[in-house]
Amino acid sequence: MNDFEYKNDRYGSSDSVRHEEERPSGDALVFSIIGLVSGVLSLSLSFFGYGSIFGMLSGAAAIIFSSLSKKKCSRNNGMATAGLVTGIIGTAISLLMMIIMVVIIVLIILFSDKSGMNSYYY
Numbered sequence: 141m142n143d144f145e146y147k148n149d150r151y152g153s154s155d156s157v158r159h160e161e162e163r164p165s166g167d168a169l170v171f172s173i174i175g176l177v178s179g180v181l182s183l184s185l186s187f188f189g190y191g192s193i194f195g196m197l198s199g200a201a202a203i204i205f206s207s208l209s210k211k212k213c214s215r216n217n218g219m220a221t222a223g224l225v226t227g228i229i230g231t232a233i234s235l236l237m238m239i240i241m242v243v244i245i246v247l248i249i250l251f252s253d254k255s256g257m258n259s260y261y262y
Contacts, residue, residue, distance in 0.1 A: 168212035168220075175206030175223030182230025186237060195234035202227025 182199035185191040206223035213220075 166212075168209045168217065171205045171209035171212065172217055172219035172223060175202045175204075175209055175227065176219045177223075178202035178205060179223040179226030179230060182234065183226050186230050186233040189237075189241065192234040192237040192241070196231055196238070199227045199231030199234060203231065 178198045179202035182195045182202055185195035185198060188195075202223050206220045206227060209220035210217055210224070
């Protein structure tokens with residue numbers, strides 16, 4: 141081989157090393173899909189009143205399944221990362237909405253009229 145010939149290489153250099161990208165497959169792929177769907181469901185349910193309870197549960201499922209997927213396939217697992225992020229955000233928003241609902245209910249009970257409905261008729 142003379143100085144003007146190049147090897148048939150992706151980048152035109154003879155010493156480059158190609159690494160195959162590790163993609164999720166099998167259980168890791170299933171866990172990452174379940175984690176992503178649960179995370180998106182958690183985000184969408186977290187803004188509704190009593191749906192925030194289900195938002196918190198689906199957010200916890202998203203965190204668990206995404207973590208399992210990331211343990212099985214650590215590199216290049218974008219769906220698991222997205223599921224983990226949406227699960228954490230959905231769980232946090234659900235928890236915040238539940239706290240706001242409890243505070244509102246307690247304030248309604250504390251500042252409600254204790255004498256009942258009959259006080260308006262006298």
